[in-house]
Amino acid sequence: MNISELVDRKPWVAWVLFLGTAVAVFLAGLFLATILDRRGEASVAGVPMTPLPDFEPRNAVWGQQFPRQFQTYLQTLDTTFVSRYGGARHRDMLGQHPEMVVLWAGYPFARDYDQIRGHYYAVKDVHRTLRTNNDMPGTCWTCKSTDVPRLMDEFGVAGFYEQSWRDLGPEVANPIGCQDCHNPQNMSLQITRPALVEAFDRMGRDIQQASHQEMRSLVCAQCHVEYYFDESNYLIFPWDEDGYDAAAQEAFQDERGHVDWVHSVSRTPMLKVQHPDYELFQSGIHARRGVSCSDCHMPYQREGAVKFTNHHIQSPLADVSSSCMTCHSGSESELTQRVYENQDRIVELRRDAERKLAMLHIEAGAAWDAGATEDEMEPVLELIRSAQWRWDFVAASHGAAFHAPVESGRLLGQAISQAGEGRLILSPILSRLGVDQPVEMPEWEKETLQAFIGIDIEAERAHKAAFLQDTLPSWYQSAQHLREGPTDYVPQVPEALPNR
Numbered sequence: 001m002n003i004s005e006l007v008d009r010k011p012w013v014a015w016v017l018f019l020g021t022a023v024a025v026f027l028a029g030l031f032l033a034t035i036l037d038r039r040g041e042a043s044v045a046g047v048p049m050t051p052l053p054d055f056e057p058r059n060a061v062w063g064q065q066f067p068r069q070f071q072t073y074l075q076t077l078d079t080t081f082v083s084r085y086g087g088a089r090h091r092d093m094l095g096q097h098p099e100m101v102v103l104w105a106g107y108p109f110a111r112d113y114d115q116i117r118g119h120y121y122a123v124k125d126v127h128r129t130l131r132t133n134n135d136m137p138g139t140c141w142t143c144k145s146t147d148v149p150r151l152m153d154e155f156g157v158a159g160f161y162e163q164s165w166r167d168l169g170p171e172v173a174n175p176i177g178c179q180d181c182h183n184p185q186n187m188s189l190q191i192t193r194p195a196l197v198e199a200f201d202r203m204g205r206d207i208q209q210a211s212h213q214e215m216r217s218l219v220c221a222q223c224h225v226e227y228y229f230d231e232s233n234y235l236i237f238p239w240d241e242d243g244y245d246a247a248a249q250e251a252f253q254d255e256r257g258h259v260d261w262v263h264s265v266s267r268t269p270m271l272k273v274q275h276p277d278y279e280l281f282q283s284g285i286h287a288r289r290g291v292s293c294s295d296c297h298m299p300y301q302r303e304g305a306v307k308f309t310n311h312h313i314q315s316p317l318a319d320v321s322s323s324c325m326t327c328h329s330g331s332e333s334e335l336t337q338r339v340y341e342n343q344d345r346i347v348e349l350r351r352d353a354e355r356k357l358a359m360l361h362i363e364a365g366a367a368w369d370a371g372a373t374e375d376e377m378e379p380v381l382e383l384i385r386s387a388q389w390r391w392d393f394v395a396a397s398h399g400a401a402f403h404a405p406v407e408s409g410r411l412l413g414q415a416i417s418q419a420g421e422g423r424l425i426l427s428p429i430l431s432r433l434g435v436d437q438p439v440e441m442p443e444w445e446k447e448t449l450q451a452f453i454g455i456d457i458e459a460e461r462a463h464k465a466a467f468l469q470d471t472l473p474s475w476y477q478s479a480q481h482l483r484e485g486p487t488d489y490v491p492q493v494p495e496a497l498p499n500r
């Protein structure tokens with residue numbers, strides 16, 4: 001007797017078969033869902049893990065379970081690589097672009113500004129730069145240390161921002177690390193900095209819905225972005241109007257009447273751009289093609305049969321083969337040349353903008369000294385503010401000349417044109433006031449210009465030396481418990497790392 005005959009004689013058998021199949025399909029589905037779920041959990045780590053405590057700031061503790069990622073992360077200590085414009089080797093940016101001393105007159109950047117280097121130095125460099133001092137807001141620590149999420153949990157987010165730099169200093173011990181980007185339960189990528197989540201909210205987007213590929217850039221957008229502090233030193237990304245566009249962000253700040261500082265030579269109410277790396281990147285071809293920051297800055301690496309993400313975040317030109325040749329064909333040196341060609345062109349425009357703007361500041365200063373009125377100076381100051389915003393948007397954005405060459409060129413072109421317009425308006429004012437033209441310019445050299453704008457660099461250095469000798473050791477002592485690493489795991493710090 002076959003099944004159809006049986007079903008014909010005893011109809012309830014059909015029901016048994018039907019329900020049995022339904023239950024089996026349901027169970028199989030449940031089983032598959034569980035497997036997929038597990039794979040989801042494990043897909044980031046590739047290995048099962050023992051969950052870590054919330055807010056574990058010690059990278060070496062994470063490193064016990066993920067030695068390859070940790071070893072490569074430690075290589076951010078390496079300061080040997082240098083490319084034509086980037087790399088981790090020491091570069092005195094004010095020495096190379098002395099006009100910037102004039103552009104930032106009255107603002108701490110005129111004292112000291114170096115090329116960025118690896119994440120491992122983030123806390124140390126903030127201690128050492130002549131730009132920092134005890135009176136600054138605690139908010140400055142937000143992008144430097146993996147102790148920040150722990151402290152935000154302790155004080156609340158607004159409470160954290162309300163602290164002073166000095167009060168938080170002893171608690172900020174570990175540089176940017178694993179917990180800044182990874183969930184300690186399952187290693188999935190996570191956003192730990194509220195400013196990014198809040199900016200998404202205001203743009204009407206839910207960051208929880210971001211795709212995995214987007215997350216591979218958004219973890220960087222926690223820090224590599226333009227931002228400002230409001231009256232309570234609350235950290236905000238100005239993406240409300242039209243997201244990432246330089247003109248929209250400027251309009252937003254103009255409307256708020258935001259002034260970062262008043263220029264000490266031209267008396268312009270200025271804006272300082274931070275580092276809109278993520279924003280400018282959006283307008284480039286790679287973002288349009290869905291390439292993420294991590295694709296180039298954290299390429300996959302193979303070690304025997306194991307494939308893992310290289311955590312030595314640095315200039316991709318240090319390893320063009322892993323960073324670029326996964327997508328590009330042709331020779332590595334040819335591709336590097338293309339990067340340099342773009343950068344050369346943008347840097348040429350950048351230097352032109354810097355010189356014209358610096359001259360305009362000095363000429364405006366001469367006009368004030370000769371008795372110019374606020375009314376006649378107003379259009380000039382407006383142009384200075386706007387031109388410098390556009391120049392700085394590019395100058396402060398690391399990698400912009402490669403990430404977004406066309407938009408960078410456009411912004412610099414606007415800056416040059418606005419600076420020229422400002423000088424055209426100013427020239428008859430200077431004539432009327434009897435100021436000889438061309439206005440005499442100082443020598444374009446860093447120290448000369450620092451003295452010209454009234455910086456006593458020796459006093460600044462002495463002030464910093466006192467901090468490093470008197471305050472920093474006690475900060476270090478009191479934070480020792482935050483650093484103590486596991487005893488059964490000795491990281492192999494790459495040998496002979498030069499250190500400035």
Ligand code: HEC
Pocket residue numbers: 083084085086087088217220221224277278279281286291292293294295296297314315316317339398399400402403
């Ligand atoms: C298509 C590859 C690629 C992508 C994607 C990419 N970058 Fe870059 N990035 C580069 C190159 C090339 C440079 C120039 C490095 C140099 O001049 O040595 C660079 C430079 C930088 C620098 C300065 C490094 C230095 O040593 O001066 C930073 C910071 C940076 N990028 C951050 C980011 C961020 C954040 C993102 C995502 C929003 C991103 N990059 C996306 C290729 C890329």
Ligand code: HEC
Pocket residue numbers: 043044045046059062063066069070073176177178179180181182187189215216219220294298307308309310311
């Ligand atoms: C700036 C953000 C960032 C930091 C800091 C960071 N990671 Fe990652 N990590 C990533 C990204 C991006 C990936 C790729 C994830 C993906 O595409 O699924 C990754 C992947 C991983 C993976 C998955 C396996 C692999 O290699 O792809 C492990 C494990 C890991 N990281 C461990 C660590 C450890 C340990 C630290 C600290 C020493 C750390 N990460 C610090 C961004 C970060």
Ligand code: HEC
Pocket residue numbers: 086087088115116117118119120121122123125126142143144145176180216217219220221222223224293294297298313314315
């Ligand atoms: C918690 C904040 C934070 C996060 C998250 C972060 N960065 Fe950084 N990054 C910094 C700071 C601060 C520096 C400068 C450190 C210094 O110079 O001491 C830096 C430096 C760099 C450099 C320069 C390194 C060199 O050798 O020249 C690159 C490239 C870079 N970051 C890319 C990235 C990428 C790509 C991501 C995401 C995968 C990322 N960063 C995530 C804050 C962050």
Ligand code: HEC
Pocket residue numbers: 285286289291295296316317320323324325326327328335336338339405
């Ligand atoms: C994940 C894939 C991917 C990676 C990794 C990648 N690229 Fe690209 N790149 C692309 C795509 C896609 C385009 C656009 C091609 C097109 O539309 O014609 C592109 C375009 C370019 C262009 C031409 C754009 C222009 O401005 O003229 C250059 C130059 C370039 N890439 C250099 C690099 C370099 C250097 C690296 C490594 C630092 C790199 N790319 C890494 C996918 C990638």
